[in-house]
Amino acid sequence: MTEIGVIPSLLRICLILVLISAACLLTTRNLSSLVRTYALQSLILVAIAILLGVIEQKNILLLIAGITLASKVIGIPWFITVIQKRIRIQQDLKFSYLQPGGALVVSILLILLVYLCFSRVLHDLVTQNSLFFLGSIIGVSLMLMGLIAIFSRQLAITKVIGYLSMENGVLLFGLFVTELPFITEFVIMVDLIILVLLTTILTVGMDSSIDAYMNRLKEFHLWSEEEVQA
Amino acid sequence: MTILLTMLYPVVTVLILLLQAVQHSHRLMSLLGVLHSAATLLITILLVVTPDTWKGGEPLFMIDHLNLLLMLVTGLIFTCASIYAVGYIDGLVRAGELNRRSLRIFYIGFSLLLFATTMAYFAPNVAQYWIFAELTTVFSALLVAILAVKENIDASLKYIFVCSTSMLFSFIGVIFLFELVRQKTGTGSLDWQMILANASTCDSGMLGIACIFCFIGFAAKSGIVPLHTWLPEAHAKAPSAVSAVLSGAILNVGMYGIIRIAGIVHQTTIATQISLLLIIFGMITMSVACFSMLKQTGTKRLIAFSSIENMGFLLLASGIGTPVALFWMLYHMMGHSVVKAGLFFSAGIIHRQYKSHIPGAEDEIGDLFRMQPFAAAAFIIGSVAIIGTPLFPLFLSKFGILLQAGNLSLYIPLLALLLFALAGVAMFRFILAIMGRTFADGEAPVQYIVPMWMKAPVVFLLALSVLMGIMMVPGEEAFFSAAVHDIGIGGGL
16 A cells, blocks of 8 residues: 555656756757757656556556657657757757746746636546646646747757647646547657658758758859859 | 448548559659549539438548538549649749659648548547648648748748647647546547537536637637738748648638537537637637738738638637528638639749749739739639629628628627728739739740649639529538538527
8 A cells, every 4th residue: 555655746756857857948958958858758757657557557558658658758859869960950049039037937927827727627626636636737837838948949940849848748638637548649649750750851951951942043043153152 | 331432532542642652754643633632522522412321420430511511622622723733833843943852742742631631521529630630730731841942841830830739739628528528428538429419518617618728729720810820921832732722621620620619619608708709819810811911912922811811700700609600601611712722723823924033032923914814814803702792602601691790799790891891902902013013125024824734723713603602502501501500509590
């Protein structure tokens, strides 16, 4: 019994770690540590899914943990790292709209807002199971923090990581609020992978296409060499 | 019988994709694209004329009047666009704008987009609809980026980010809906029919939150303000055959989700609050779009903003929520798709003629009637149709919806009419401006010979829109009423 008693507090610790990783995603400038943070965040999600699976005695959660591990902890971060080497950008220094400090303040406000809204809507869940209530709040908060990352980051590749973090938030929310059919979770993962493939390939295209376009202009002698350089 | 017919959709898609993957001739690839869309249209028509066969439930496909109606438009628009693409894409390749190596990706993407749209409409549950709607974003973004120019890739990335992030909010809504049904029935379900049946007894506060979350993503897919920012970029930068599909078929995918959810909300006590929300956002969308239209100088951007305006009007109609309003809303969706595709096709011809050599610059249009009389006439007729002139279908639907809006408050039709007038002014100010310009001697570009492949769909769509405006096919009215009934609102007219 004591083991079961430990698990909820472990879950709480994991949830807090998720929030901390989201804060790191908002503030880190180095691209490779961004990807590592994302992989770590997904790993915490895997841990949460396994712990929940132990509490609720459901094998489906272990399956979800499995595909999350394969796709989000290993697959996608590896792919982004490969792409990142191709485009030779190490850092995303510029922020638009919000600087990291401001972004953190806004996220804290958003978490409070989500808490206030959900305590009114999900009142049954608050009284029944405070852990699940906390989980759903942190899920939505993580999603909103990912949204801030998309807004405030400028490079497409960091935006992709913001999007992925949002998706982690949705997964977290889904884990705590209800159990979706496994096939739904699986297809979403496939959708996510296609999306990441496409966006990252487009980011590479974005760098190479400018040259290709300029070359084509030179080919047709529309612009002289100097004008293209300028 | 129905199972056989519906299974034809995936079977045909797989066959076409396989053939396209091994095909080397460009012409054959594009003809395969036409074949795919035409086959989809044919299957849909067969389903429409045999209503007795699809009454029963099926595991993979849900078929009712509503999604068949939208599928019919989608099939039509895709068929026209693929015919148009035969000439248009060929022109792009000749001009060196489209790399030959991208051709296969283009045609496979086009077929996959058609398939994802089909599956989104026929999805029996919300989750399946969500996934396929998301895939339509992915595939259409691929088609927008196909020209591999920086602006296109920019537009495409913006499209993906705005739509996909908003769709994640929808997924939160989907999770809520699942939990609501689970509380009610014990086992969770995401079936449209199941949610609709249980909606009236669900906790209305939570259902309201769920629906608002759902609306966020579906609104982004259909270009509702403030999530419309991707739309003018993507529609203007995409090759015209793709723009027509985006505007005529893909925007409707988002609208379809909105109507379904509106139908579910309509069963509950919070229907009036959500209706108000829809009406407000509809009005805001129309206003922003109409005022933006006034300052547009590019042909395709102008038409793109007109799409936003029409989507706002559709949202307004779904907010009014009476059976008659929804009847005309569906009619408006059909009419808008047909007319808008025709407009994008003629704008595509104009763009091919006057395309500027400087990247990012606007087209320089001049001597329009002398150089491209066909495109000019088609563009003017299309503009007349899109602003809702009598004889064209949009007049009937605008009239019908505004009459219904008048029952709620007189200010809605008043404001809407004002905005329609603004849109009309914007369209015709633009047309007058481009007609007035002439080139000095020797400065005019070489005349672009329009292939028959590009002319035929324009003629067909414009003729069809006139036909829709002046007569109703026997049974059409009953079909639309049944579709309104499928949404879950009232018993038809």
